[in-house]
Amino acid sequence: MRLSQRFGTPCPAPDDVCSAPATRRRGAWERGNPANHVDVTDHMDRALRVSHFVESVVGDVVTFTETTATRAGEPLRIDRTSLRFLDAGRIGAFLGEAGFAVEARYGDWSRGPLTAGSDDIVVVARAVKTR
Numbered sequence: 001m002r003l004s005q006r007f008g009t010p011c012p013a014p015d016d017v018c019s020a021p022a023t024r025r026r027g028a029w030e031r032g033n034p035a036n037h038v039d040v041t042d043h044m045d046r047a048l049r050v051s052h053f054v055e056s057v058v059g060d061v062v063t064f065t066e067t068t069a070t071r072a073g074e075p076l077r078i079d080r081t082s083l084r085f086l087d088a089g090r091i092g093a094f095l096g097e098a099g100f101a102v103e104a105r106y107g108d109w110s111r112g113p114l115t116a117g118s119d120d121i122v123v124v125a126r127a128v129k130t131r
Contacts, residue, residue, distance in 0.1 A: 039071060047071045060085050088114060088121050100125040 037051035049071050054064045063082040069075045086094070092102045102125050104111075107118025114121060 048076070049073070055080075088123075091121060091123055095123065095125050099128050099130070101128050 037049045040048050040050055042048055047070070049069045051067050051069070052064050053067070054062060056063045061082050061084050063080070065078055065080045067075055068077045088105050092105075095102055102123055104124040105114045106112060106120075106122040106124075107114040108120050109122060111122075112118070
């Protein structure tokens with residue numbers, strides 16, 4: 001694995017072609033509540049439950065908590081964060097300003113089409129070669 005010219009993250013793909021981190025559409029996060037939890041097993045084989053609770057949505061910024069708990073509901077860790085959500089056009093503009101060319105946009109990690117109803121925006125971009 002080598003370091004690509006994209007966001008400073010590892011990229012195993014050749015020629016600096018990488019998918020940018022998926023941007024979850026704001027509407028998907030607005031539906032976030034503890035009832036929509038995900039059960040996972042961590043690296044120590046513990047059965048855990050991860051849930052999200054949206055505290056606020058202001059413009060394109062969503063503030064939420066992520067709770068990691070036992071499956072019985074005992075909280076082990078609660079993290080609070082704010083994320084800024086951009087539409088596909090603004091993501092493309094930022095990538096262009098950073099020296100990348102967008103090669104493809106998808107609405108999910110299975111390369112489904114990006115539509116108004118897509119929860120995710122997955123972008124494949126290539127570093128523009130300058131001489």
